[in-house]
Amino acid sequence: MYRPSTKGVKSLMDALQFEEWGIPDLQQAMSSGELTAVDITWLYLQRIAAFNSQSPGIHAVLEVNPDALFIADALDKERSLTGPRGPLHGIPVLLKDNIDTGDKLHTSAGSIALSTSYAVQDSFVAAQLRKAGAVILGKTNMTEWANFMTEDMPNGYSSRGGQVLNPYGPGVHDVGGSSSGSGAAVAANFAACAIGTETSGSILSPASQNSIVGLKPTVGLISRSGIIPIAHSQDTAGPMGRTVTDVAYLLGALTGVDERDAATFSSVSHALTNYVSVLDELGLRGKHIGVVRTPYFEDLTESQLNLMNAAIQVMKNCGAAVTESLCLTHTKENAGYEVLVYEFKVALNAYLAQVAVNVPVHSLADVIAYNQARSDVALRFGQTILIESEATSGTLTEPEYLLSRLRDVQSSTIHGLDQLFSDHQVDILVFPANYGAGIAAKAGYPSLTVPAGYDESGFPLGVTFCGRAYSEPLLLQVGYAFEQATKHRVPPRM
Numbered sequence: 350m351y352r353p354s355t356k357g358v359k360s361l362m363d364a365l366q367f368e369e370w371g372i373p374d375l376q377q378a379m380s381s382g383e384l385t386a387v388d389i390t391w392l393y394l395q396r397i398a399a400f401n402s403q404s405p406g407i408h409a410v411l412e413v414n415p416d417a418l419f420i421a422d423a424l425d426k427e428r429s430l431t432g433p434r435g436p437l438h439g440i441p442v443l444l445k446d447n448i449d450t451g452d453k454l455h456t457s458a459g460s461i462a463l464s465t466s467y468a469v470q471d472s473f474v475a476a477q478l479r480k481a482g483a484v485i486l487g488k489t490n491m492t493e494w495a496n497f498m499t500e501d502m503p504n505g506y507s508s509r510g511g512q513v514l515n516p517y518g519p520g521v522h523d524v525g526g527s528s529s530g531s532g533a534a535v536a537a538n539f540a541a542c543a544i545g546t547e548t549s550g551s552i553l554s555p556a557s558q559n560s561i562v563g564l565k566p567t568v569g570l571i572s573r574s575g576i577i578p579i580a581h582s583q584d585t586a587g588p589m590g591r592t593v594t595d596v597a598y599l600l601g602a603l604t605g606v607d608e609r610d611a612a613t614f615s616s617v618s619h620a621l622t623n624y625v626s627v628l629d630e631l632g633l634r635g636k637h638i639g640v641v642r643t644p645y646f647e648d649l650t651e652s653q654l655n656l657m658n659a660a661i662q663v664m665k666n667c668g669a670a671v672t673e674s675l676c677l678t679h680t681k682e683n684a685g686y687e688v689l690v691y692e693f694k695v696a697l698n699a700y701l702a703q704v705a706v707n708v709p710v711h712s713l714a715d716v717i718a719y720n721q722a723r724s725d726v727a728l729r730f731g732q733t734i735l736i737e738s739e740a741t742s743g744t745l746t747e748p749e750y751l752l753s754r755l756r757d758v759q760s761s762t763i764h765g766l767d768q769l770f771s772d773h774q775v776d777i778l779v780f781p782a783n784y785g786a787g788i789a790a791k792a793g794y795p796s797l798t799v800p801a802g803y804d805e806s807g808f809p810l811g812v813t814f815c816g817r818a819y820s821e822p823l824l825l826q827v828g829y830a831f832e833q834a835t836k837h838r839v840p841p842r843m
Contacts, residue, residue, distance in 0.1 A: 352387065353385075354387070369538065369840055370541075371590070371591060371592050372436055372541055372542070372595045373436075375389055380433075386424045387418060387421045390421040390441050390486065394418075397413065400843050407514040407515070407519055407524075408512060409532075410443065410488070411489060411507075411510045411530060412455060412488045413486065417441070417484055420484050421484050424482055427482075434481060437482050437483040437599070438481070440482075441540045441541055442541065443486050443488070443535075443539065445528050445544055445545050446459055446489060447459075448475060449470065449576065450468060451470040454487065454488050455467060456468045456488070458577040459490060459493035460507065460508060461509050461727055462719045463509075463710065469703075472574060473571075473572035473575060474572065478544075483602070486540050489534050490510035490529065490530035491505075492505055492507065492551075493506065493508055494579075495551060496527035497548070497734055498734055499732050500733055501730045503523075504523055504555075505530070505533075515533060515558060515559060516843060517803075517809055522808045523558055524555060524559065525555035526555065528543075528563075528589065531589050532589060535559070535561045535591060536591075538840065541595065542590035542595050543588075544587070544599075545588075546576060547565045547583075547587060548580055548583045548584050549786055549790040550790070552564070552589060552798075553782070554783040555589075557798050558782075558808070561589060561590065562591065562595070562798065562800070563588075563596070563797070564589075564795065564796075564798075565585060566587050566821060567585075567795045567819050567821065568585050568793035570613075571613075572586075572610040573586065573612070577700055578700060579693050580689045581696055582688060582791075583791065583793065588600050588603065591838060593628065593797075597825050601624045601625070620819075627825055629826055630829070630833045630834075632827050633834075635669075635670075636668075636777060636823075637775045638672070638778075638779055639672045639675045639773050639778045640672065641675045641769070642676070644677070645781055650805075653781065656802045657810075660831070661779070663834050663835055666834070669827075672773050688753050690741065691747065693713075693734075694713050698712050698713055698743060701713070713738060716735060717732060717736060766815070766817075770817060776816070778815045779814060779815075780796075781810070782813065784813075789815045794818055794820075795818070797813065797814045797815075799812055799831055799832050800838045812831070
């Protein structure tokens with residue numbers, strides 16, 4: 350039967366030391382016998398009990414896995430008999446509520462329409478985590494339907510889980526979306542790390558706004574099977590952690606070819622299982638970096654602009670060759686989401702067709718009708734985007750869709766990012782916060798957000814590094830060097 354160890358009980362009394370521990374610290378504690386996986390799971394559950402729901406709780410964790418302590422206990426026994434499976438052995442991880450787990454946790458995308466839905470099997474992501482020895486601790490709240498329900502929904506709100514709050518300023522600072530719960534939970538030390546998903550900014554935004562590290566991988570590096578979708582052309586899962594090192598460990602466990610997701614076959618010869626090996630404190634030296642100021646710096650406040658300028662100076666001081674004032678003015682003209690509107694109906698109908706018969710919705714039309722019948726709880730902010738998507742044919746044959754998809758690819762790659770990479774001979778592009786997320790998402794290119802400090806109001810700001818397809822090793826190397834040179838992250842006062 351699981352129970353905290355004697356040493357672990359003592360460590361429970363010194364939670365302040367534990368809070369910011371990363372995966373290497375936790376593994377060292379388990380290897381030395383200072384803590385067990387059960388102890389660590391208890392510690393995180395205590396944090397959740399203290400700060401998630403108690404007023405003014407941040408409501409980041411939607412559901413706790415009832416088997417988490419049993420899983421941790423089994424992994425402790427396995428460690429004692431055969432040793433750890435790898436760096437994630439016994440490490441508690443939280444998953445966004447749109448990622449299937451074939452266990453006692455629901456998967457609902459934050460919607461009360463799916464509040465009774467249990468997945469029949471693990472998503473590829475969940476299966477990879479279990480194989481690596483991670484403890485799936487629970488599900489995180491999120492912006493309902495990954496913020497593709499209505500134009501007026503606040504970041505972090507769902508009809509099932511309520512409003513996620515930013516631990517750096519509950520009720521004051523925007524928590525970011527739609528992986529809001531994953532970002533806030535990691536920032537608040539509710540788990541070692543978490544998995545989010547992104548279609549356009551949904552990992553990068555909460556990473557920036559909760560002072561953590563978030564990686565939006567190349568589309569195809571991580572399988573999307575078993576994840577409630579928005580759009581097949583842009584969706585991806587990705588790791589979120591308090592350090593670049595933790596994100597690198599998590600990413601290595603998630604890669605692999607999945608026959609249920611054809612996009613993953615493009616990752617063959619590109620994917621790694623060990624991204625930690627590329628991390629280097631001198632990783633900025635000799636790198637060519639382009640700063641995309643126009644139009645992305647235009648909306649920064651003075652204090653945010655100062656933070657970005659300071660971050661760029663750090664890169665120079667660390668040996669990077671920096672090309673300033675790059676421009677992507679056409680991106681605002683091509684910022685539409687028409688492609689997502691068309692792809693959402695197709696993707697969601699395919700997912701909902703496979704949910705259990707007792708679940709009340711099996712199509713997008715069912716979701717709209719279910720919400721309308723319960724408008725007092727389901728439609729606090731409306732469902733305009735759901736209705737807009739339902740009005741499409743669901744066959745992806747409309748000229749507007751096909752032409753919009755072609756436009757997105759050309760404007761984001763050939764006439765966008767690729768042109769900047771080639772014309773200015775840069776390895777990486779730099780954006781403030783998640784402001785460049787849209788163009789990278791349409792290209793399917795990876796982006797990494799790392800803490801860059803706090804503005805005059807205490808609101809966190811991240812710096813985002815963007816690279817070509819499958820440049821994750823380069824992004825992690827540069828991000829790690831920046832992180833080690835600055836060490837900006839400060840835990841929130843809870």
